[in-house]
Amino acid sequence: MLVTNIIGNCPKCGTEASFGNVFVKGHILTRGCLRCDYSEHFYLPQTEKTVLYLDQFFLSHAFREKVPEFVECIRLISNLADDQLMVCPISSVHETETHQWRHAQKDELWEFIKRTSRGHEFKPAYEIKRRQIIQGFKMYLVQAQSEFPVTHSDALPHDINEWEDYFWIDVGHYPSNVELTRRLKEDSISELVDAFPKWLQSAKSFQDHRAFELRTAGDIYISLYRRMIQRIAVGDCSAIFDSPIDSKIVEAMLHCFENERDLKEQLETVRSYFQSPYFSQVPCEYISTGLITVLRDRVKRGSFKNPEKAKKQLRGFFFDVDFIAAYAPYCDAMFLDTTMLSFVRDKRLAIEKRYGTKFYAKSNWGEFMDFLKSINARKTEELTRAIELVYPNKLGNAKT
Numbered sequence: 001m002l003v004t005n006i007i008g009n010c011p012k013c014g015t016e017a018s019f020g021n022v023f024v025k026g027h028i029l030t031r032g033c034l035r036c037d038y039s040e041h042f043y044l045p046q047t048e049k050t051v052l053y054l055d056q057f058f059l060s061h062a063f064r065e066k067v068p069e070f071v072e073c074i075r076l077i078s079n080l081a082d083d084q085l086m087v088c089p090i091s092s093v094h095e096t097e098t099h100q101w102r103h104a105q106k107d108e109l110w111e112f113i114k115r116t117s118r119g120h121e122f123k124p125a126y127e128i129k130r131r132q133i134i135q136g137f138k139m140y141l142v143q144a145q146s147e148f149p150v151t152h153s154d155a156l157p158h159d160i161n162e163w164e165d166y167f168w169i170d171v172g173h174y175p176s177n178v179e180l181t182r183r184l185k186e187d188s189i190s191e192l193v194d195a196f197p198k199w200l201q202s203a204k205s206f207q208d209h210r211a212f213e214l215r216t217a218g219d220i221y222i223s224l225y226r227r228m229i230q231r232i233a234v235g236d237c238s239a240i241f242d243s244p245i246d247s248k249i250v251e252a253m254l255h256c257f258e259n260e261r262d263l264k265e266q267l268e269t270v271r272s273y274f275q276s277p278y279f280s281q282v283p284c285e286y287i288s289t290g291l292i293t294v295l296r297d298r299v300k301r302g303s304f305k306n307p308e309k310a311k312k313q314l315r316g317f318f319f320d321v322d323f324i325a326a327y328a329p330y331c332d333a334m335f336l337d338t339t340m341l342s343f344v345r346d347k348r349l350a351i352e353k354r355y356g357t358k359f360y361a362k363s364n365w366g367e368f369m370d371f372l373k374s375i376n377a378r379k380t381e382e383l384t385r386a387i388e389l390v391y392p393n394k395l396g397n398a399k400t
């Protein structure tokens, strides 16, 4: 047996320094001997881990170790993870954003982010989005009266609340095209900022703009799908593989129809869903269109006046919208940059209230530290004893 932590002599064969912890699976710790087949099992207490999303701003500061607060904070987070009280899963947006970073230490940063996640990963953002839009469509088809269900397992692996083993498996790669993504994001920001003068003149209300953003989102899904099937119709089979990932959303929705209906009729139903309250309640759409509407509102009120400065300030905007929209409902807390914090806290969106997610940034650092300390306070005596069993040689658990 591979013994990870030697704790002493074997109770059966008596071999010196041969007995210790072998592995942790689910809620069971197995101890064994290097020499014989003796083993012991311990049942560990149930854990309920806090899910914290750390954005790229936080992670790159913690990685560079130049600001003491971040170094201290990441140590606190790491201790909470050791104590099975917290997880900071990695996401597809982390990977894409890290690979956009033009920096010599890019690979080291990526390794650091992976270590921080300790093998926990969110499902890719596009998958969550597709799943939610289809869920909303199914609710629309039966005119369901219930609220949109937010289930943790839609975004996170089922074993997130199990005890961590001594070794974790390196997370896989999310598919992405680094150069294409970089170009698209840069183009999108330029296009966005170029639209600001027009936004300034608009007399529409916040709600009107919100409705407009939602309509646009639905139109984009339909036009992406149309483009893909038009390419296939003229014999371009590569369209199935190289079309933007969101082209498949409408296609997946069409599979929801039980009866044979012609495509035109089906697409009409899809379109009316996109214009219905069912679509506006889909979490990723609610959040993403909401955040863009807040940006519109800020522009209208005189923010981001200098286009060049705005492009710099908003460089990470679409990444932020992507990960907040996809993951906020499944997180207990998120650390964002200060601009985004003011966006998500906009009272008209009430994201914190709606999904129970707490948001932090550099500007409310004290609240963030209080939040982390409150999690630490959940460490019961039972948990402390179990941690001493699982990590007997950890600094602080060592017995003399």
Ligand SMILES: [Zn+2]
Binding pocket: 010, 011, 012, 013, 014, 015, 018, 033, 034, 035, 036, 037, 038
């Ligand atoms: Zn033995």
